[in-house]
Amino acid sequence: EVQLVESGGGLVQPGGSLRPSCAASGFTFSTYTMNWVRQAPGKGLEWVSGITRGGGSTTYADSVKGRFGISRDNVNSTVFLQMNSLRPEDTAVYYCNAAFRFWGQGTQVTVSS
DSSP states (O other): OOEEEEEOOEEEOTTOOBOOEEEEESSOGGGSOEEEEEEOTTSOEEEEEEEOTTSOOEEEOTTTTTTEEEEEETTTTEEEEEEOSOOGGGOEEEEEEETTTEEOOOEEEEEOO
């Protein structure tokens, strides 16, 4: 059974940091590009960041560039999103996916004072 399980979200003050993670199982993790996508309250899905199979190339939405960092651990089938300098507009449910084929259930990130 394919599973993607996100964790590490939470409530943080503006300017703070979080590092959600996404643990994968049931498929060959190292053969899939991984992505983070978010959905803010009342809005549609927004792609945030992606990382290639070996981790050698990363890409970011302009809205998070310079503040977020994506990484992966192919030994432990996990992808991470380091989120720094968080803003209230980063508040959303954050989902990981494997090449937009397999999706996790999401983790809530709330940025508020």
